[in-house]
Amino acid sequence: MTTAPAALAPPEALPQNGIVNGKIGIACMIISEIAFFGTLISAYVFYIGRDINGPYPQEVLDVSIAPLKVLFNSIFLLISSVWIWLAIRSMRKGRMGAFIFWWALTVLCGAEFLVGTGFEWYDMIVNDGVWMGTNLFGSGFYTLVGFHAFHVTMGLFVLTLILILTLLGHVTPKNVEKVDLVSWYWHFVDGIWVVVFFVVYVFGNMPIS
Amino acid sequence: MSVLQPPAGPDAAGPVPFLSRLHEWVTTVDHKKIGTMYIVCGIIYLIIAGLEATLMRWQLTWPGMDVLTPEEFNRLFTMHGTTMVFFVGMPILLGSANILIPLMIGARDLAFPRLNAFSFWLFFFGSLLLYFSYFGGQGLYGMGSAPDVGWFAYAPLTERTFSRGHSTDYWILGIFVAGIGSTATAANFIATILGMRCRGMTLMKMPLLVWIMLVDSVIILLALPPLAAAQILLLFDRLLGAHFFDAQAGGSALLWQNLFWFFGHPEVYILILPGFAFVTEIIPVFSRKVIFGYPLMVAATVAIGFISLGVWAHHMFVVGLSPMLNTIFMGSTMLVGVPTGIKMFNWVATMIGGRIRFDTPMLYATGFLCQFLLGGLTGIFLATVPFDWQVSDSYFVVGHFHFVLFGGLVFAILAAVFYWFPKVTGRMMNETLGKWQFWLLVIGFNITFGAMHVSGFLGMPRRVYTYHTDRGWDFWNLLTSLGVIVQILGFALFALNLVHSLFKGKKAGDDPWDAWTLEWSTTSPPPPHNFEEDPVVHSRRPLWDLKHPDDPDWKYE
Numbered sequence: 001m002t003t004a005p006a007a008l009a010p011p012e013a014l015p016q017n018g019i020v021n022g023k024i025g026i027a028c029m030i031i032s033e034i035a036f037f038g039t040l041i042s043a044y045v046f047y048i049g050r051d052i053n054g055p056y057p058q059e060v061l062d063v064s065i066a067p068l069k070v071l072f073n074s075i076f077l078l079i080s081s082v083w084i085w086l087a088i089r090s091m092r093k094g095r096m097g098a099f100i101f102w103w104a105l106t107v108l109c110g111a112e113f114l115v116g117t118g119f120e121w122y123d124m125i126v127n128d129g130v131w132m133g134t135n136l137f138g139s140g141f142y143t144l145v146g147f148h149a150f151h152v153t154m155g156l157f158v159l160t161l162i163l164i165l166t167l168l169g170h171v172t173p174k175n176v177e178k179v180d181l182v183s184w185y186w187h188f189v190d191g192i193w194v195v196v197f198f199v200v201y202v203f204g205n206m207p208i209s
Numbered sequence: 210m211s212v213l214q215p216p217a218g219p220d221a222a223g224p225v226p227f228l229s230r231l232h233e234w235v236t237t238v239d240h241k242k243i244g245t246m247y248i249v250c251g252i253i254y255l256i257i258a259g260l261e262a263t264l265m266r267w268q269l270t271w272p273g274m275d276v277l278t279p280e281e282f283n284r285l286f287t288m289h290g291t292t293m294v295f296f297v298g299m300p301i302l303l304g305s306a307n308i309l310i311p312l313m314i315g316a317r318d319l320a321f322p323r324l325n326a327f328s329f330w331l332f333f334f335g336s337l338l339l340y341f342s343y344f345g346g347q348g349l350y351g352m353g354s355a356p357d358v359g360w361f362a363y364a365p366l367t368e369r370t371f372s373r374g375h376s377t378d379y380w381i382l383g384i385f386v387a388g389i390g391s392t393a394t395a396a397n398f399i400a401t402i403l404g405m406r407c408r409g410m411t412l413m414k415m416p417l418l419v420w421i422m423l424v425d426s427v428i429i430l431l432a433l434p435p436l437a438a439a440q441i442l443l444l445f446d447r448l449l450g451a452h453f454f455d456a457q458a459g460g461s462a463l464l465w466q467n468l469f470w471f472f473g474h475p476e477v478y479i480l481i482l483p484g485f486a487f488v489t490e491i492i493p494v495f496s497r498k499v500i501f502g503y504p505l506m507v508a509a510t511v512a513i514g515f516i517s518l519g520v521w522a523h524h525m526f527v528v529g530l531s532p533m534l535n536t537i538f539m540g541s542t543m544l545v546g547v548p549t550g551i552k553m554f555n556w557v558a559t560m561i562g563g564r565i566r567f568d569t570p571m572l573y574a575t576g577f578l579c580q581f582l583l584g585g586l587t588g589i590f591l592a593t594v595p596f597d598w599q600v601s602d603s604y605f606v607v608g609h610f611h612f613v614l615f616g617g618l619v620f621a622i623l624a625a626v627f628y629w630f631p632k633v634t635g636r637m638m639n640e641t642l643g644k645w646q647f648w649l650l651v652i653g654f655n656i657t658f659g660a661m662h663v664s665g666f667l668g669m670p671r672r673v674y675t676y677h678t679d680r681g682w683d684f685w686n687l688l689t690s691l692g693v694i695v696q697i698l699g700f701a702l703f704a705l706n707l708v709h710s711l712f713k714g715k716k717a718g719d720d721p722w723d724a725w726t727l728e729w730s731t732t733s734p735p736p737p738h739n740f741e742e743d744p745v746v747h748s749r750r751p752l753w754d755l756k757h758p759d760d761p762d763w764k765y766e
Contacts, residue, residue, distance in 0.1 A: 021320040021404040028396030032434045039438035039468060043453065052459045133450030136459050143445055 026181045030188045044140040048204045051135045060128045061205050073116035080109035081190045084183045094173045110156045117149050151189050238322035240307050243329045247304025251297050258292035261285045270690040272678040282674035283357035290360030296336040302483040306422045312728035313416045315407030315744035320400035328390035335387030342379035356380035364454030364465035369447050381440045388433045395429035409746040416726045421486035424514040432475035439468035470521035478517040484621030488574045494724045495571035496563030502555045509548035516545045526597045535594045542592035569643035573624035580616025605665025611658045631721045635733040636714030646702040653695030660688040725750035
C-alpha cells in the first residue's frame, strides 16, 4: 500500500496517537495477575470457616504473631510505594542521586517485608505446627500469602537489578518511562497486599460467633 | 533482529544448509515464522488427537469390542480433549492471529517480538510435557501413564488418592506452562492492536478480524489466569498435601468445577471467536460486498466477550445448584445467543445480493455457517435446565460441542488456511482437492456427529468404553464410526494438498482473491519487514480505495 495522493487523503488520516506499547503490555500483565490473585482470594474466602480441625486462624494469627506485627510489616511494604513514586519523580527531574536513594529505600522496605514474612512463617510452622497439610486454613494461607511473597521476591529481584544497573551507570533519566513500568508492577504488588491483608488477617480472622 | 541470514527461499543464492535453516527458525522472532510454527505444531497435534479419536471410535463401533482396555480408553479421551483444546485450537488461532494482526494493521511486527517467541516455546514445551506423561507419568509401576481424568479433570478424581503416579501432574504442568505463553501472547496482541496501527487506521477502521482478536485477547487475559491458579491449588493438593479439593478435610470438589468452568466456558469463546473472525473476513471478499453492519459486528463481539465470562455454571446444572442460580445461568447462556445471532444475520445479509464466488475458502465459510448454526441451536437446547438434566453427560452433548468446535471452528480454520495459504507461502492450494475434501468432510462430519445426537437421546453416556447390545445404540454408533472413515479420507486429501501445494502449487501473486485488507498489498510471502512503505489507510477497505480511486470507500464511511 503506497501513500495515497495528497488530494485523496481525507481529513481523518491522522498520525498515530502515540500510546506506549510497554505501558499497555504491563497493564495487561497486571490485569492477568489480578485475575490470578482474584482466583486465589476467592478460594481463600470460600474456605473461611470450613475447617474441621484446628489450629484455626483465630488461634494462630492472634496469639503467636500479634496482628500489630503484621501491620508493622505491611506498613513497610505499603510505604515503599511512596518511596518508589518519589524515586520516579526524582528521575523525571534528572536527579539520579535522589533516585538511587529512594529506589534503595524501596528495596530495603520490600526486603524487610520478606524478612517479616519469614519470621511469621517460622513462628507458625515451628510453634503452632501449621503447614499446608494441617488443615484448610494452612493450605489457603501458605498458598495465598506465599504467592504474594513470591511476587514481592520477583519485584525485589527486578528492583535490585535496576539499582545495580543504575550504580553501574547504565540507567539514565532518558530510561525513566521504562523504569516507571517496574514501579507499576510494584504498586500492584502493594495494592494486592491490601486485599490479601484484609481477607486473611481481618475478614478471615473474625472471632467465631 | 531475526534475520541474520538472507531469507531462505528459491530465489536465495544456492541451497541453504539444513542446520542454518533450522537455526533460523528456532531463533526467529519474526511474527510470520512464529505464526507458521504455531500452525504447523497445531496441525501435527490435530493428526495425533484425531488418531486418538479414531481409536476410540474403533472401540465403540460395535458393542463389546476389546480394541482398547478401559484404562486406555480413559487416557485417550482425556488426551484427545486436552490436545484438541490446548494444543490444536489455541496454537492454530494464536498462530493465525500472529501472522495476520501485524499484516492487517500495517505494522512491522508484534509489539514484543521476543516475548512472542518466548510464548511460542512455552506452548511447544508445555505440549511436550503433556505428551511426555506417556513415558514419565508412571510414578508407580502399573499406575498408568497418560492422564485419565477427562479434559476438565474433575476433583476428587484428580486427588492423589485416586490418581496415583504423576500423570495428572503432567496434565497440570503442561497446560500451566502453555497457558502462561497464551496469556503473554494475549497481552502482546492487545499492545500491538492498540499501539501499532498504521496511519489513518482508527479503531473503527480496523478489519473485523483485528477487532475480534482484540476482544479474544481480553478474554484470554481474564480467563486463563484463573485456570492457572486453580491448577496451582490442585498441584499443591497433590504434591504438598494441601486440602483444597479434599472433601474429607472440609475441602470442596465443587470449587474445582466452578474454577475450571470459569475458565472453561470463556475458553470455548476464545476458540470460536477467531473462527468468527476468519469467516467475517472471507465472506465479504467472496460475496464482493462490504460486511453488513460493521459497527454491530464490533458491538456483538464485545457483548459476546462480556457475557462469556458469566455463563460458566451451565456446565454444572446437574450438580444441584439452587434453582435461582440455575435460572440465572440459563438466562445468561441464552443471552449469548443474541449477539451470536446478530453475527449470523450479518454474515447472511452480506451474502444476500452479492456476486458470490464459491472458491474453497467461501465453501468452507458457508459450511461453517450451516454447521455452526446447528451446533448453536442445540446449545440453546442445552441451556434450558430441564433439557440439560435429561441429556447432560450424554452423547448429545458430545455431538453439540463437536458441531460447534469441529463443524464451526475447524471449518472456519480450513477456510482460513485455504484463504491465507497463498499469502503465507506464495502458492495457491489446489481447488479440486479442496472441494473434494470439503464434501468428504461435510458428509463424514454430519454422519459422525449427527448420529451422536441420536445415541445421546437414546441415553448413551459419554466416556463409556463399551456398551451392551440391547440398548438400541448399535446402529448409531456404527454410523458414527463409519463417518470417521469418510473424514479421514478428507483429512488425508488435506495433508496431500498442503504438501503438494507447498512445493508445486500455482504461483499466487500478491492478491489472488482480489481482496481489500492490507495484508494483500504486500508480496506473497511478505518480506521480513512486511511493508516496503508504511501504509496509510483511509477506509476499512484500503485496497478497494487503491483499486478504485474514482469511487473510494472513505467517501461513504
